[in-house]
Amino acid sequence: MTVSPKKKVNPLLKFVLEMGPLGLFFLANSKPALFTGLLAPALPAGLTPEKLAILTSTGVLMVSVLAALIASRALTRQWPVMPVVTAVAVLFFGGLTFIFQDKLFIQLKPTIVNGLFGCALLIGLAMNKLLLPAALDSVLHLDEQGWRKLTLRWGLFFFVLAGLNEAVRLTQSWDFWAGFKSFGIMPLTVIFALSQTPLIMKHEVKAEDEKEHF
Structure with a gap:
C-alpha cells in the first residue's frame, strides 16, 4: 500500500x-x-x-x-498524533461537561491529558520505547541520546503543566482559568520548546544519516 x-x-x-x-x-x-x-x-x-x-x-x-x-x-x-489525542479528550470531557453541566470535567482535561502524555513518554523511555519522535511527527532528526534526553525533559514538563493546571483550577475563578488555558499554557510550552534548542543542536543529525543512528 x-x-x-x-x-x-x-x-x-x-x-x-x-x-x-x-x-x-x-x-x-x-x-x-x-x-x-x-x-x-x-x-x-x-x-x-x-x-x-x-x-x-x-x-x-x-x-x-x-x-x-x-x-x-x-x-x-x-x-x-498529539492533536488527535487532544481532540478526543476535548470531545470526551466536553461531552461530560454538557451532560452534567459541570465545569469540572473540561477543567480536568488538561491535567489528565498532560499527565497521560508525561506517563507515556517516561514509561516508554524506561522500556526503551522512544515515543517522542512519533509525537513530533518526525519534525526533528536527533541521535538516540538526544531523543532520550529530550523525552525525559518533555515528560517532566507535561507533569509541570498538569500541576499548574490543577493549581489554577483549585485556587482561581473560572474566568481566570479560561484565560490561563487560552493564553498561558501555549506560551509556556513555546518557551520550554525554545529552551531545548541547545540540546537539539548538539544532538541533531542530518536526515540522510538518521538511519545510521537507529
Missing part, C-alpha cells in the same frame, strides 16, 4: 490551527452571546450566566478543535 507523503504546512497556518480553538474558547467565554445562536439546539434552557458561558465556550472549543484537526488532516494527509 502506498502512503501519501506528508505535506509541510505553512508555519503561520499551523499556528492558527493550534491557537484558533483556544482563542475562540476565550472569546466564547467572554462573549457567549456571539455563539449561543449557533449552539442553541445543544444548550439547555434556564442556564445561569456562568453556566451559559461555560457550556458555550466548551461547545465552541469542541467544534473548533475538531475543525482544526480535519483541516490539518486535509493539509498534511496524515493524522497528527
Whole structure:
C-alpha cells in the first residue's frame, strides 16, 4: 500500500490551527452571546450566566478543535498524533461537561491529558520505547541520546503543566482559568520548546544519516 507523503504546512497556518480553538474558547467565554445562536439546539434552557458561558465556550472549543484537526488532516494527509489525542479528550470531557453541566470535567482535561502524555513518554523511555519522535511527527532528526534526553525533559514538563493546571483550577475563578488555558499554557510550552534548542543542536543529525543512528 502506498502512503501519501506528508505535506509541510505553512508555519503561520499551523499556528492558527493550534491557537484558533483556544482563542475562540476565550472569546466564547467572554462573549457567549456571539455563539449561543449557533449552539442553541445543544444548550439547555434556564442556564445561569456562568453556566451559559461555560457550556458555550466548551461547545465552541469542541467544534473548533475538531475543525482544526480535519483541516490539518486535509493539509498534511496524515493524522497528527498529539492533536488527535487532544481532540478526543476535548470531545470526551466536553461531552461530560454538557451532560452534567459541570465545569469540572473540561477543567480536568488538561491535567489528565498532560499527565497521560508525561506517563507515556517516561514509561516508554524506561522500556526503551522512544515515543517522542512519533509525537513530533518526525519534525526533528536527533541521535538516540538526544531523543532520550529530550523525552525525559518533555515528560517532566507535561507533569509541570498538569500541576499548574490543577493549581489554577483549585485556587482561581473560572474566568481566570479560561484565560490561563487560552493564553498561558501555549506560551509556556513555546518557551520550554525554545529552551531545548541547545540540546537539539548538539544532538541533531542530518536526515540522510538518521538511519545510521537507529
